[in-house]
Amino acid sequence: MSKMTKQNGININCPLPISDYKNILLAHGSGGKLSHDLVRKIFLPRFRNAYLETLQDGATLPYIDQSRLSISTDSFVVDPIFFPGGNIGSLSVHGTLNDIAMCGAQPLYLSVGFIIEEGLPLEDLWQIVLSMESAADEAGVKIVTGDTKVIDRGKCDKIFINTTGIGTIWPNLDIGAHQVEKGDRIIVSGDIARHGIAIMSVREGLEFETTIESDSNSLYDLVNTMRQAGTIHALRDPTRGGLSSALNEIAEAAELGISITENNLPIRDQVQAACEILGLDPLYVANEGKLLAFVPESEAEEILEAMKSHPLGKEAAIIGEVVDDHPRTVVLKSRVGGTRVVDMMTGEQLPRIC
Amino acid sequence: MKYLDEYRDPEAAKKYLDLIHRTISREWTIMEICGGQTHAIVKYGIDQLLPDQLNFVHGPGCPVCVTPQEMIDKALAIAQLPDVIFTSFGDMLRVPGTDKDLLMVKSEGADVRMLYSPLDAVELARKNPDHEVVFFAVGFETTAPANAMAVNQAYKHHINNFSILSAHVLVPPAIEAILSDEYNQVEGFLAAGHVCTVMGYRQYEPLADRFKVPIVVTGFEPLDIFQGTYMALKQLEEGRYEVENQYARAVKPEGNLPSQELINRIFKVADRSWRGMGEIPQSGLCLRSEYAKFDAEQKFNLDVDLPVRKTECIAGAILRGQKKPLECPAFGTRCTPEHPLGAPMVSSEGACAAYYNYRNFQQKQKSTPL
Missing domain, CATH: 3.90.650.10 (PurM-like C-terminal domain)
Structure with a gap:
């Protein structure tokens, strides 16, 4: 895939934050310093909001009065991860938000789980994160919690993403x-x-x-x-x-x-x-x-x-x-x-x- | 879409349909040879629009369906060898061999890949010199030039880790076998347009003459089929039995000569066993001895001797046009696309799969036992 396609629809003026590593290492998923760096330098700056920022084990969300909730989860394993019109990142946001919308609900919050193959270029991850950011922003949805695992080369194909979304069902709407x-x-x-x-x-x-x-x-x-x-x-x-x-x-x-x-x-x-x-x-x-x-x-x-x-x-x-x-x-x-x-x-x- | 919508135009279709209804005076049985035509007939509901007196039966022209079980077993045996990349067109992957299909051996770790062109397999061999790349060369005269070209390329560029498992079959011997059968009821044929694009239609003239059946070379779009049917019907009603060309936009009488030359250079005609129809003399293609090193059967020296599994599948009667899918007791119950008993339920061009996918099998269609 060309770089041009990777950057479809996202802010190309936003370069990858300076990093010592060009590729994902197993240590990026170890829970140690490199994991910490990944969250601080890549995920948090792009997905930042009050709920995520606390970096706790889970997000504490505000009251959602009177509304029934809708929840949906989906995993994304698309190959190739960059394709004309999007990438696995934008797809993982759109896909789950659409499942929520099909329940007659307004999506509000999203969780994100990354399973990354050792060796994935950090630049690719960055492009994926940027397009997730813009997909979530467009829908007015906050990414409030997440997880990253890095696994041995060959154990998965570049990157898999799971997203879970929560939304509130519009009043007086009963569809199905x-x-x-x-x-x-x-x-x-x-x-x-x-x-x-x-x-x-x-x-x-x-x-x-x-x-x-x-x-x-x-x-x-x-x-x-x-x-x-x-x-x-x-x-x-x-x-x-x-x-x-x-x-x-x-x-x-x-x-x-x-x-x-x-x-x-x-x-x-x-x-x-x-x-x-x-x-x-x-x-x-x-x-x-x-x-x-x-x-x-x-x-x-x-x-x-x-x-x-x-x-x-x-x-x-x-x-x-x-x-x-x-x-x-x-x-x-x-x-x-x-x-x-x-x-x-x-x-x-x-x-x-x- | 240009060059496609014109052949699906409802107004023009209606004109031919009216002509067919006005022309027919008694019951006739016409066979479309090609699985692509079967697919189009059922997909567009064409048979439902034709008069009841016109009985359409579906022929053996689905290469997936007629590839015998023992050939699938050979493919499975090769695919499971170490350092083999086994490549195939998509719809062969689910055809059952004796115990398994190619998708199953893939899930068990075999390197099985779906390709769109045999030339991609040659390229794969070039890039993987430490692997043997095998292409499952199935098909009628339509796919033979591409497969011959692949062997030709491998020969020219000394890509010796490429080979084909040839299961090629030919149309005219199959028509002859159907017409020679004592239970045959077929009175006219729609011949396969794509096959004739390569081979022309001179080969069909002796058959039309000898068996006194009209043969109309026909395309694959709804209008092609309506027009081809009308041409065959008109001949039947007038007592003529000629070879006519409905698909003149693609088919010349002599066919595509450079393609034929290539086929003849690489392949020679050989006896071939067909699923459900048994061995038909001189009905297949195998590699000439000069190209033997690209013959997977010889290269891997296979000793596959699995007992042919007995199933309820009536593929033989289906492929000869003696039975329709709905007359099979297993259809839609013990035999479905998820659990096919035989190949006609697997390929989308197989008559059984076409009926299953496009007909609600609970709504039993009119089906006249032959």
Whole structure:
């Protein structure tokens, strides 16, 4: 990866603090002086806030009155760690914050656990930390506690990150598959399959006329806009397993059928082309900055308009509806008018021979 | 998208569909040869739009599906040798051998890698001179030129730690085997466009003549399939049996001559065993003796003699178009993509996997036993 990509979307004027070491050593995870340095020089300056600053074993948080809480955890092991449109750091913040937002909650606090392979360039860690800082700042979220482990070379792949987030559920909001009803319209917030293809094109060394960038983004503000525009029955962020997994989960939990129309699925030409070349179905490819919303038919247009006014929802589209005639099954109406079942993926999507 | 959306245009599709409905006067059975076409037919719901009298059966054109179990066992044996990097196209990785599949031996520590091109395997061999790099060369005439090119490159640059495990198969002998079968019901064929891009379609003319079946070289997009089906149907209704070319935008009568020259230089035609169909004479490709040092079977001197596992899999009848996936008692219950009993349930081009993935198996489709 080029340096240019590493610095995508982050403050490039912020150099790595002077350090005696260019790479992570096992001693950086030993709990001794080097560990201390890592926290003082790398993590604390970028993530600084009143809760983290005390550097206690855990964070003591203020009262959160009257609100129900939402908590979510996720681990990030993406390869490559730098990709067009982001890196493992921004992804680890967006991913967990989005899980919180999908519960109808405003994310507030985040914990971060790093598992680092001995030998990781300190510069790489620094770039990752910078993009975590800006992702958390954008969402108004504080990183309040953390942990670092360094393990022998070859025992993990460069760096793994776990994040856990806490948020408060917006008042009078009760969303989930149990709220989904027949007739609900299904809205996707933008073009699909971009993150998975961005990662794969780097991994496989595929070059396109312009770079396909990951859609990795924080969705909570979009949800905030949507909830003010109308009733939301359910939300899902279609990450691994793509749209098909998210839709099947809802169909299964709600014991209703889902019908979607292929022609209405927003997808960029380049992503579609990459899927054709690689023999992948975009419905099964991961997204990291998209949501699926299940909303009452009567409010769908209003919510859609509100989404389109938001920078992350400009390409939002109604892609289908909830039906009762094929419970627990997602059916797609193809471009040429036929229908097929969209099942959950089995194992990993393996590219076809020809 | 340009050059793709045109072939998925619903208005044009409807025109051909109307023509097909107007033309058909009785029941006919047409086989699409290629797994890519099976995939498109089920993915776009094309068979549901066709008249009931038109019975589509799915042919043996999925290289993953027809690679026999003993060949997978050989691949597994090689992959588990020390200092071997075993490389393959993606969808071979989950095909069951007698005891395991390639993904399982990978999880046990074998170095198994998925590649998009056999040339990448040659490059991998160049970069890893202390390893043996083996490429699982499966496929029909479509993938043969790339695999031949890989061997050619390794030969030219003296990359002697590269070899291929050749499981190449050829389409015309398979068509002949299907048509010669006493239970055959297939009356017309959609031939595989990609195969003919390489080989042309002159080879099919004697078959059309001898067995009196129309053969239409057909592409892979919905409009291609509608048009190819209409052309085959029209021939059947008019009592003609010719080779016609629907996929003229890619296929020339003589095919791609430099590719054929390359295939013939590196490979020679040999007998080959097909999963579910048994041995078909002169139906495969193996390396010529000049290139024997790139032949993994010879290089590793394999002694794989595992008893072929008996399963309920009816791959033979499926691949000959004598049964449809829904007629298999194990379909969707004891045999699923998670636990496949046979290869047609593994590859996305396999007829069983296509039915499983794109049809709700609980909603039993109309399926006419042949």
